[in-house]
Amino acid sequence: MDKYDWKVNIKMNIRTLRVLGLWPKGDETYNLDLYALHAAILLTVFQLGHIFFQVVNVYFILDNFEAIIGTIYILLVEMLGNFKIYYLIKNMRKLKQLLKILETDIFQPKTVEQKAAIDASVFFWKVIYQTLLIMCCGCNLFWALFPLLDKSTGERRLPFLAWYPYNTQISPLYEITYVYQIVSVGVITTIHVNIDALLAAINLFNGSQFDILCDNLRNLHNLAVSGGINDKLIYCIEHHKQTLSYAKKCNDFLNLILFIHFFVSGTSIGFSMFELTLVVPFSNEYFAFLTYGFAMTVQIFMYCWFGNEVEVKSRNIPYAAFECEWTDFPEDVKKKLLFFIMRVQRPVKLSAFSVIFLSLDTFMRIMKASWSYFALLHQVSAKK
Template sequence: MERYDWKRILRANILKLKIVGLWPSGDESYKPNVYTLWAICSITIFNFGHNFFQIINMIFIFDDLHAVTQTAYVTFSEVAALLKTYYVIRNMPTLKELMVTLSSDTFQPKNARQIKMVKPSFFFWRVNYVMYWTMSVGAMFFWSVYPFLDKSAEEYPLPFLAWYPWNTKTSPMYELTYLYQILGLLFIASAAISVDTLIAALNVYIGAQFDIICDDIKHLFDPGSPSEGFNRKLIGIVKHHREIIRFAANTNKFANWIVLAQFCHSAGTIGITLFQLTAVAPFSSEFFSCLSFTFSMTVEIFMYCWFGNEVEVKSSNVVYTVFESNWLDTSMEVKKNMIFFVMRCQKPVKMSALDLFYLTLDTFMRILRAAWSYFALLHQVSSR
């Protein structure tokens, strides 16, 4: 059977990560070469610099609630994106090891039935991927053009409120600063979205491997299978299960701090964005940018929680699949080995952020409820 290319769905993701300096070539981490120099320059200038100037500006406008909320919901997300960039670079060896494991023989589907079985999960990931990018591109587009579309009394308006050590009210510094903000936004958004969808895809891979191992167990004792091969095939299944657990642990190791940073700021950011929707002119370009950003943040959290929840559900299915297989007529030795395997699979795999937050649908609902609470608090303070 032809080898199945698991990384095919990640080609667009990997290309974007390469452009922003977050994917060294091959299966190794950064080396002293031209690409590393590009990564240092692009991250420093566009990721760090863009965040730095906006954070400095927040110090000067801290006593203005409207101005702070106008800046905070974007700045918080961009700071979180900068943290994602840092932890991707820091954990690059772990990430490349995951890619190597994904291409190993152990993770290969055994037949066309198993390939067909895992395709719906990847299709749903693609749907979320397209929705996430569509909402994010919509927000970036309206942020980029609203100074022109919304006739403001301010002269030389910029897409984002920021402080710069030069005069942005004169040409050509205004045009250059405007271009810098747009490029910074594109680099930060591309890095953040690609990392988010990459982590979601890793969770899809884990769930797909549990689907494959469940299918292997279900058909382990099919009529016509040689009885002397039961133990050999069962040992292969146990090794496969152990590799999946190791893959999941490495995924958690890579994504721990990224998911923690995302979850910590998501509720507040969504709440501030909802409040900002009530403060801007209805149906203006700024209004649509806030609306698109709210939807993109919601899809982002949903991807984390849905596919993390799928890992837990599919890993817990392994135990029940054992009892669906035709093991009753096998030898006592095989039965003992099956019982031993069931005992190993009792605890389902849970994807988490340092064991503080679990990637489940319950967590998703908690974040949405917290976001609404923040919105209600800001609306009440603003009304007073």
């Protein structure tokens, strides 16, 4: 069987991040070259610049509660993007090593059925990724169109509240600033979506290793490994050991990102729901907030689902070991198998600093927290 290329599933994410200056060639990290200069200019102009003008504007609207909320919920996510970029650049070598480990023989699928199981998981990942991408594009489109179609104020509006050291009401400064904001948000959104999809894919690959291990255990007699049944069992035990090590490395890499991401996303969803109560129903602005909230929800769901899959699939290991034809094994192999089954009773749980676990239960908790933020903001607004 040909060697399985894990990276081919995420080649679009890698290519996109490379264009945006966030993926140096091959297995390299950043060097003092033209690519690093390209990344610095692109991120400074469209990422840091856009956020800077919005942060400065907060000072001028401190007395306007609704305007503050309308700016903060976007700023939080944009700053989260800054953190993801910094963390990705700082740990680029670690991330590429995680992908490199998957190329080793022990992590390769051994049968067509195992490859099909991986492809099925990848298909679902692609569905979630494309759904998130469509929602983000729709949200950006509504943000871009709303100021052009809204004539209620009689003024030229920009898609986002921001301060600039010039008069944005006159041409061509208005048009230039308008395009700058849309391009900046497009860059920020693209970075967010592709980093999230890439990190979720790492968890998907992690979970797929447990699928491969379970299938190898069920078909221990037919496992394509040289040696007798004892050697094949030792191979599976070694695969399990390395899979646990890989899961720990993945968890260590994701710890900080997940911890901050869940807090920011939960808060932003609550803020976006509050904004829905302030705008005209079924207007462009209304749909912008609606798609934004859905996009943030899918973003969290993607992490929680594939983290939950790691736990669910790791629970299947003792059952898979029991399903093999162990009754024909020599006594010493039976003892090793029994000891292995006893050792793999505890499932693998991915988490953020062992505080927030990646599970569907956590997803529901974040949704409940978002509703609490919305209820609090609505209550505070009603008293004003």
